[in-house]
Amino acid sequence: MSKEDLRRDAFEYHRSPKPGKISVHPSKPCLTQRDLALAYTPGVAEPCLAIAENPDLADEFTSRANLVGVITNGTAVLGLGNIGALAGKPVMEGKGVLFKRFADIDVFDIELNENDPMAFVDTVARMEPTFGGINLEDIKAPECFVIEEELKKRMNIPVLHDDQHGTAVIMAAAFLNALILQKKQIEDVTIVCLGAGAAGFACMKLIEQLGVKHDNILFLDRKGVISKDRDEEMPPHKAYFATSRPERTLAEAMKGADVFVGLSEGNCVTAEMLKSMAPRPIVFAMANPTPEIGYDLAMSTRNDLIMATGRSDHPNQVNNVLGFPFLFRGALDVRATSFNEEMKVAAVHALARLAREDVPQSVLKAYGATELRFGPTYILPKPFDPRLIEVVPLAVAKAATETGVARKPLIDAKAYAQELVGRIDSSRLFMRIISDKAKSRPTRLVLPEGEDETIIRAAIEMKEAGIAEPMLIGRKSVIEQICEHGKLETGNIEIVDPTVDNSRFASLSDAYYFDRKRHGVLRSDAATTLRNDMNLLGAMLVRQGFADTMLSGRTAHYPNVLRPLLKVLGHDNTGRHHQVFGMYIMVMEKGVYFLTDCTVNVEMNAGQLAQLAELAADTATSLGCPARVGMLSFSNFGSVDHPETRKVAEATRLLHERRPDLVVDGEMQADTAVNDVILKQYPFSKLKEPANVLVFPTMQAGNIAYKLLRELGGGTAIGPILLGLPQQAHVLQTGASVDDIVNMAAIAAARAADK
Numbered sequence: 001m002s003k004e005d006l007r008r009d010a011f012e013y014h015r016s017p018k019p020g021k022i023s024v025h026p027s028k029p030c031l032t033q034r035d036l037a038l039a040y041t042p043g044v045a046e047p048c049l050a051i052a053e054n055p056d057l058a059d060e061f062t063s064r065a066n067l068v069g070v071i072t073n074g075t076a077v078l079g080l081g082n083i084g085a086l087a088g089k090p091v092m093e094g095k096g097v098l099f100k101r102f103a104d105i106d107v108f109d110i111e112l113n114e115n116d117p118m119a120f121v122d123t124v125a126r127m128e129p130t131f132g133g134i135n136l137e138d139i140k141a142p143e144c145f146v147i148e149e150e151l152k153k154r155m156n157i158p159v160l161h162d163d164q165h166g167t168a169v170i171m172a173a174a175f176l177n178a179l180i181l182q183k184k185q186i187e188d189v190t191i192v193c194l195g196a197g198a199a200g201f202a203c204m205k206l207i208e209q210l211g212v213k214h215d216n217i218l219f220l221d222r223k224g225v226i227s228k229d230r231d232e233e234m235p236p237h238k239a240y241f242a243t244s245r246p247e248r249t250l251a252e253a254m255k256g257a258d259v260f261v262g263l264s265e266g267n268c269v270t271a272e273m274l275k276s277m278a279p280r281p282i283v284f285a286m287a288n289p290t291p292e293i294g295y296d297l298a299m300s301t302r303n304d305l306i307m308a309t310g311r312s313d314h315p316n317q318v319n320n321v322l323g324f325p326f327l328f329r330g331a332l333d334v335r336a337t338s339f340n341e342e343m344k345v346a347a348v349h350a351l352a353r354l355a356r357e358d359v360p361q362s363v364l365k366a367y368g369a370t371e372l373r374f375g376p377t378y379i380l381p382k383p384f385d386p387r388l389i390e391v392v393p394l395a396v397a398k399a400a401t402e403t404g405v406a407r408k409p410l411i412d413a414k415a416y417a418q419e420l421v422g423r424i425d426s427s428r429l430f431m432r433i434i435s436d437k438a439k440s441r442p443t444r445l446v447l448p449e450g451e452d453e454t455i456i457r458a459a460i461e462m463k464e465a466g467i468a469e470p471m472l473i474g475r476k477s478v479i480e481q482i483c484e485h486g487k488l489e490t491g492n493i494e495i496v497d498p499t500v501d502n503s504r505f506a507s508l509s510d511a512y513y514f515d516r517k518r519h520g521v522l523r524s525d526a527a528t529t530l531r532n533d534m535n536l537l538g539a540m541l542v543r544q545g546f547a548d549t550m551l552s553g554r555t556a557h558y559p560n561v562l563r564p565l566l567k568v569l570g571h572d573n574t575g576r577h578h579q580v581f582g583m584y585i586m587v588m589e590k591g592v593y594f595l596t597d598c599t600v601n602v603e604m605n606a607g608q609l610a611q612l613a614e615l616a617a618d619t620a621t622s623l624g625c626p627a628r629v630g631m632l633s634f635s636n637f638g639s640v641d642h643p644e645t646r647k648v649a650e651a652t653r654l655l656h657e658r659r660p661d662l663v664v665d666g667e668m669q670a671d672t673a674v675n676d677v678i679l680k681q682y683p684f685s686k687l688k689e690p691a692n693v694l695v696f697p698t699m700q701a702g703n704i705a706y707k708l709l710r711e712l713g714g715g716t717a718i719g720p721i722l723l724g725l726p727q728q729a730h731v732l733q734t735g736a737s738v739d740d741i742v743n744m745a746a747i748a749a750a751r752a753a754d755k
Ligand SMILES: NC(=O)C1=CN([C@@H]2O[C@H](COP(=O)(O)OP(=O)(O)OC[C@H]3O[C@@H](n4cnc5c(N)ncnc54)[C@H](OP(=O)(O)O)[C@@H]3O)[C@@H](O)[C@H]2O)C=CC1
Pocket: 075, 076, 077, 078, 079, 080, 138, 139, 140, 141, 162, 163, 164, 167, 194, 195, 196, 197, 198, 199, 200, 220, 221, 222, 223, 262, 263, 264, 265, 268, 286, 287, 288, 289, 309, 310, 318, 319, 320, 321
């Protein structure tokens, strides 16, 4: 993007549809007179008095515990210098967006016209009642050191100067990984740090703590290398790294150096300087928005370097966005009274470790990448990696607890990890619970579309995650070719090659013949039919117990998969047909809902609706969501007399008779089913809380509802899940992504684990 385009787009982004990037949204309803009386006077007096008596109750009755103040005086805004508090506001609002987006933390950005450090401290310290934590931002050195130290002493909440410690944590994680890749030892490497300010000092202090030798660091400011013989009084942070070595200029310092860390200004490093560095150098040009040396120039100058910048438009973004949201999340959750070294070091190792792990498909998709693997262009996790929220705050919270600064120590790490996952994406939390269940018992899952690359990728991911033991149906040679081309490793995933004769195939074709002989299948044709229809073959593997479940349909039209599947699995040995239904799980901000029948039966009678409700309720409950069933119609408990409403009322009656254990009622309108307040108008209803299983009177209604929720309601749809088959088998949506398939595998495996 050209500079002009960037400028135009950035103005537009900040201006429209309304000025700025953040706004305040109430988290409670304020619609009725009653709401008003609770939100404001007289009701509000009650929490006020309670907090006056016990200040800890502020965490319970106010948003303080999840509220961070992002505070600046605008003296070192990015690498733009002292542009003042007001001009720094877009950056502070931006930090607010990132806090919310990545860690669900609310932010008030505060820009203070105050350059006197102690006056700044007095102002911020007085705000302790407002905030759960303080993120100091873009305050220049050396004032930032005094400000942070004083505030840490005076405040009993975590205070972090992001440009120092947020940056240092990320830089250190990237540095540890780059050392591994460049095969250099931490105690041997020589470092040039250009920029002797807030960020530079904190980065050097942290890597020194991790093992870099003090004397191996050259620290530079605008005047060059900070040496002991400078004839001026130096601030303590510069004096700390002052050297007795002879180098004086940046060019001299760079000669033979292993590592360059830039935290200064754009474009102050030349290609010549880069060329003079040691073999296999590490270059972190982190000035924002323009790095000390451009990415392209650096990469074209040498091919043995690991290069990173602070920007998001090149590989290896070393930027504190990976740090502050997660550091604060962990600290706030255990009500830490401060940030200590152990918490920062725990975050460093958590980040570095995560970058060395395999990258899930969801991250590849977010970045439009086919591969991200630990290596020279991937030394840190990507900011949109959903695993960050799970891994980094947990490490920070553990360290806070172990070092005694947690007012609310971490007790159950597993439960906390789950809570973290649900913070920014409720569908991930739901899927995490389902995956845990799936992992509790090995499930053999057959994938008839084994010659499809997405299916192969999903198989690899579900195997690696321990969700299921996949079996790919397809010609071995074709699957191997796809893997070679896509650089995929299937490891020991079983391939069922339909062209190969073996005893299992013979027994399947025998069984198929005996099952279908009265449906026109000749003995001589059975093997050929199975060989030519992978879905039939997959279903037979399930029927004969060679697999526990099957997923197919990514590359086919829904009915073309459903038909063979029902042909094989849709009846028992006596020939009696199973009634099959289709259900979608909708993960919404408000919770998880089970919607049915969305995909199989166009029309249903009362008996079928009752059967469907039972199956859906049992499935929801087995997936960890105790069922509350709403039988939906356009009438509330007889308010409209019509054959359609009577059908739903009759289904409800049958259910009450057959399954008194089920929490189910109807017929009712959709809003009655899901709205607590409306539901209370029907105190006789067996449904006392809003329904989470929604049974629609026709497929038309169910199908429309789930699609509207997905498109307009922002819900994540998981499914369709087939109900009613004695064995688990499900049809994928056409074009399903790796994540969709892995999610469905987890559901299928979790259901199979119940059998
Ligand atoms: N990627 C990331 O995550 C982050 C990047 N940064 C970037 O780091 C830079 C510094 O930020 P911060 O430490 O907060 O600011 P400070 O104002 O605290 O420090 C700036 C330091 O850079 C030095 N400096 C500036 N220009 C030059 C130059 N041309 N040559 C040599 N030294 C120079 C200054 O020297 P002197 O002391 O002589 O004035 C000073 O020591 C900014 O560009 C900022 O965007 C900061 C935080 C995070």
